Amino acid sequence: MNQLNLQANFSDADAFFAALADLHREGDERKSERINARLILLLANHIGDQAVLLEAMRIAAQVTTTDE
Amino acid sequence: MVSTYVNPVYDFQPSPDQTANPPAHHPVIIVGGGPTGLYCALDLAKQGIPSVVLDEDNTVSYGSRALCFSKRSLEILDRVGCGQAMVNKGVTWQLGKVFFHERQVYEFNLLPEEGHQRPAFINIQQYYPEEFLVNRIRDFPEIDLRWQSKVTQVKKTGDLVEVSLTTPAGDYRMTCDYVLVADGANSPIRESLGLQSSGQIFNDTFLIADILMKADFPTERWFWFDPPFHPGQSVLLHKQPDGCWRIDFQLGPGADRQAWRDPEKVRPLVKAMLGDDIEFEFEWLSVYSFRCRRMDSFIHEDRILFVGDSAHQVSPFGARGANGALQSAENLIWKLARVLKQQAPAALLQTYDQERSHGADENILNSTRATDFITPKNRVTRLFRDTVLELAEQYPFARPLVNSGRLSVPCTYKRSVLNTPDSVNDNFPPALCPGASCKDAPIKVLQAGHSAEPWLLPQLGDRFVLLVDGRHLPREDLDQLAQVADLEIVVLAEYVSSDYCTLKDSAGLVAERYDLQPGTAYLIRPDQHVVARWRQVNAHKVLAAMQRALAKELV
Ligand SMILES: Cc1cc2nc3c(=O)[nH]c(=O)nc-3n(C[C@H](O)[C@H](O)[C@H](O)COP(=O)(O)OP(=O)(O)OC[C@H]3O[C@@H](n4cnc5c(N)ncnc54)[C@H](O)[C@@H]3O)c2cc1C
Numbered sequence: 091m092n093q094l095n096l097q098a099n100f101s102d103a104d105a106f107f108a109a110l111a112d113l114h115r116e117g118d119e120r121k122s123e124r125i126n127a128r129l130i131l132l133l134a135n136h137i138g139d140q141a142v143l144l145e146a147m148r149i150a151a152q153v154t155t156t157d158e
Numbered sequence: 159m160v161s162t163y164v165n166p167v168y169d170f171q172p173s174p175d176q177t178a179n180p181p182a183h184h185p186v187i188i189v190g191g192g193p194t195g196l197y198c199a200l201d202l203a204k205q206g207i208p209s210v211v212l213d214e215d216n217t218v219s220y221g222s223r224a225l226c227f228s229k230r231s232l233e234i235l236d237r238v239g240c241g242q243a244m245v246n247k248g249v250t251w252q253l254g255k256v257f258f259h260e261r262q263v264y265e266f267n268l269l270p271e272e273g274h275q276r277p278a279f280i281n282i283q284q285y286y287p288e289e290f291l292v293n294r295i296r297d298f299p300e301i302d303l304r305w306q307s308k309v310t311q312v313k314k315t316g317d318l319v320e321v322s323l324t325t326p327a328g329d330y331r332m333t334c335d336y337v338l339v340a341d342g343a344n345s346p347i348r349e350s351l352g353l354q355s356s357g358q359i360f361n362d363t364f365l366i367a368d369i370l371m372k373a374d375f376p377t378e379r380w381f382w383f384d385p386p387f388h389p390g391q392s393v394l395l396h397k398q399p400d401g402c403w404r405i406d407f408q409l410g411p412g413a414d415r416q417a418w419r420d421p422e423k424v425r426p427l428v429k430a431m432l433g434d435d436i437e438f439e440f441e442w443l444s445v446y447s448f449r450c451r452r453m454d455s456f457i458h459e460d461r462i463l464f465v466g467d468s469a470h471q472v473s474p475f476g477a478r479g480a481n482g483a484l485q486s487a488e489n490l491i492w493k494l495a496r497v498l499k500q501q502a503p504a505a506l507l508q509t510y511d512q513e514r515s516h517g518a519d520e521n522i523l524n525s526t527r528a529t530d531f532i533t534p535k536n537r538v539t540r541l542f543r544d545t546v547l548e549l550a551e552q553y554p555f556a557r558p559l560v561n562s563g564r565l566s567v568p569c570t571y572k573r574s575v576l577n578t579p580d581s582v583n584d585n586f587p588p589a590l591c592p593g594a595s596c597k598d599a600p601i602k603v604l605q606a607g608h609s610a611e612p613w614l615l616p617q618l619g620d621r622f623v624l625l626v627d628g629r630h631l632p633r634e635d636l637d638q639l640a641q642v643a644d645l646e647i648v649v650l651a652e653y654v655s656s657d658y659c660t661l662k663d664s665a666g667l668v669a670e671r672y673d674l675q676p677g678t679a680y681l682i683r684p685d686q687h688v689v690a691r692w693r694q695v696n697a698h699k700v701l702a703a704m705q706r707a708l709a710k711e712l713v
Contacts, residue, residue: 123538127545135555 094145159421160370160439162400163285165217168292170306175210176330184210184302185498187321187334189309189347192219193284194466194483195340196291198491199301200238204620205495205684208300210332212323214308218288221442222368224480225281225396225404229269230568230595231484232276233686235287237619239297241276243290248280249397254379256562258547260386264560273667274598275613279565281398284480312337312347314459336461336494340487343449345468353458357451358526360473361411362533365418365445367428368404371438375403381562383532383547387430392532394562402441405431406474408533415445448473450526452518456486456511460504465490470518475528475563478521485569486514492620492684496708501644506709509576517569524564531561568595571687575712578681578690578703586691587673596686599667604653605660608646614668617661619686622707623648624700627669629676631656635697645704650674683707 100106113129114122134143175182186202188195191213199211227244235241256264269278295301310329311322318333339347348355380395382388391408398404407427409418417423421440428438452470457463466483490510496502534540549556570593571577577592590597598615609616617623621644626636628651636647636658647658650668654660663669672680679695680688681703690703705711 123541124545127541128549131542131545131549131556131559 092139092142094142094149159441159443161441162370162402163283165220165285166289166292168216168303168305170216170326171304172325172327173302173304175332176325176327178330178332181320181331181333183318184208184332184334186210186336186338186494187212187319187332188338188340189312189321190340190342190466190468191215191288191292191303191305192340192342192466193224193287193291193480194487195338196288196295196303197235197238197484197487198338198340198465199303200240200291200294200298201488201491202495203298203300204238205492207495207498208302210302210304210334211295212304212307212309212321214306216305218292219284221444222283222285222366222398222402222404224284224477225398226279226477226481226565227282227287228477228481228566228568229274229276229278230566231481232280233598233615234484234488235290236276236616237488237686238291238294240287240290240294244282244287245276245280247286247399248282249377249399250277250280251377251379251397252278253376254381254562256547256550256560257380257382257385258544258551259384261551263547263551264557268565273600273665275600275611275615276598279477281396281404283398283400283402286399287480309341309347311350312339312462314461317461319461335498336463338490338494339462339464339468340466341468343467343471345464348453348464348468351458351462353453355451355453355469355471357449357471357522359449360447360529360533362529363409363411363413363415363418363445363447364474365407365409365413365424365443366404367407367424367440368398368402368442369428369438370401370441371403371432371436372401373403373432373436373438383562384544385431388427392562393431409445413445418445419443448529450522450529452515452522456514457507460507463490463494463507463510469514470521472521472525473529474525475532476521476525476565477563478525478566481566482517482521485517486510488685489514489517496644502708503710503712505712508712509574509709513569513571513574513576516571516573520569521566528561528563532563570594576683576689576707576709578699578706580691584691584693590672590680590688590691592688592690594688596680596682596688597671599663599671600665601650601668602662602664603660604651604662605658607659607661608648612664614661615686617648617659618682620684621646622684622704623682624679624695625650625672625682626679626695627674627676628655628660630694632677632694632696635695635700638697639700642701642704645700681707 186209188211232241252268254266309323313320319337382393394406396404456469472478493506546559572593628649649658649660681690689707
């Protein structure tokens with residue numbers, strides 16, 4: 091079974107983060123939310139494997155609320 | 159309101175059982191004359207078991223209720239001789255379109271495959287199938303259908319079940335070996351026995367508006383998410399027979415149920431949808447909310463058997479209510495008949511509970527998921543839902559996520575204890591694995607078929623069938639199997655070369671769909687589900703598989 095890759099896998103990590111920040115540069119939260127939703131769906135389909143997706147969701151759900 | 163349908167009135171007839179002392183005894187009593195109860199009586203009669211059906215009312219369904227009947231339901235109804243009437247009256251459709259705001263974002267075709275006698279779906283108001291079933295019951299004197307006979311109590315005493323009822327001519331009691339409780343979703347009998355059907359209640363309210371209009375909408379299922387004429391909600395449009403259309407409006411939680419039963423309140427909504435120049439009249443208005451729930455066990459005290467909506471209930475998205483009910487009924491009846499005829503141990507009935515629990519879970523899961531997609535529970539899930547719809551218009555990847563109801567497909571009892579698993583060396587493809595319901599294909603009857611219809615499915619069912627590819631016939635084994643009760647050998651061949659029922663695979667589709675090689679054989683249950691298959695068959699294997707399929711190994 092495929093596993094979620096938790097090691098660095100970006101071809102260019104800095105460039106990716108910069109592009110992500112650019113996407114949200116306008117600061118319109120509603121618009122950002124919509125962009126994020128599209129992004130999640132696009133990437134999720136690319137991954138495809140339900141086990142990998144579930145593992146990613148499990149880790150994503152482990153947010154702590156203390157710093158909010 | 160206008161109406162295209164007049165409910166028949168079935169008169170109450172007093173029964174000699176009213177005065178019988180001691181109380182009359184029947185092998186099977188069926189509580190409820192909805193689609194489930196009526197079908198059960200017919201299937202039992204076909205299997206040689208008489209029954210009494212009791213319904214508190216004196217007619218068929220009020221209002222259209224269940225509308226979409228699946229291919230599998232038509233095949234099940236074919237077995238009791240009601241499929242053709244359904245197709246003749248019903249509206250056949252297979253194309254569905256999904257709209258978001260004012261744009262079409264997605265379209266699906268339910269059965270793009272040729273070579274099936276029955277279409278993927280027909281639309282027909284629930285009162286018609288009930289009427290067809292009632293009419294057909296008249297051909298079977300062994301079915302005693304009693305109207306205006308309300309069951310007040312069902313009680314197990316020893317090995318019998320006592321059924322008490324009240325009628326215009328007074329109260330009386332009967333006993334039976336088995337009672338089938340088919341008294342619908344609110345099942346008064348289930349309640350009176352203190353049994354639960356548990357699951358999820360949905361808060362959203364929906365409105366069904368059946369209208370008559372002359373408009374040239376195509377015969378397709380149209381589903382809108384958040385349309386301009388009904389913002390924030392969903393709408394479903396479906397064609398029915400008799401120039402009637404069903405519109406299903408989501409009203410949201412907390413809608414005023416009473417107010418929405420008023421045609422004058424609904425009229426502006428329908429006008430907004432259809433435009434000002436289309437004239438229409440209301441035929442039926444119904445406001446409902448729904449539940450997805452089921453009983454933990456469909457069998458109570460061994461002899462009280464729940465079937466249909468009393469046992470399991472789903473949301474309407476996916477048309478799994480009546481379709482699921484019929485699948486449960488057909489699953490139960492061949493087993494009950496064999497237990498009553500002492501051809502199988504009572505353990506066979508437990509597999510009804512197992513197989514149909516699986517079926518009910520599948521239906522509940524699908525209809526719950528569809529409901530959650532249609533009625534998002536918070537802002538973020540709504541955002542994802544809307545994003546899926548938006549992306550679906552342009553990108554194929556998002557289309558499988560669009561869920562306006564996953565329409566009922568036959569359940570596969572893959573893990574059933576009745577199955578004999580494939581041998582690994584046989585290399586069968588997964589389709590039509592043990593537990594799957596058989597696929598149809600055109601054939602030509604060359605010799606003595608179960609039916610004269612030039613289709614495969616009508617040749618199967620009612621008894622066990624061993625379907626053998628006649629390019630290699632193990633004659634001695636087959637001659638031995640031909641002596642086995644409740645088993646018929648059906649050979650697929652180009653010409654007749656044996657005494658067995660022989661079918662010609664006229665379009666080559668049986669070979670394709672069943673992955674036939676010379677000698678390949680399928681053992682098929684009386685409900686047309688595959689229970690075992692082999693590349694090379696011998697009598698010993700078939701007999702062992704049949705023992706297993708009758709739960710004789712479970713005792
Ligand atoms: C408004 C509405 C819309 C629906 N729309 C759809 C749809 O679009 N698609 C779909 O697949 N399903 C739909 N359904 C569900 C579908 O109607 C049911 O799945 C189907 O009717 C189940 O059949 P049944 O025979 O198990 O129960 P029912 O049809 O409810 O029949 C139960 C019968 O038992 C009788 N009865 C009850 N109590 C007693 C008693 N004590 N003694 C004697 N008789 C009794 C009643 O008179 C009735 O005839 C809808 C249901 C409703 C209410």
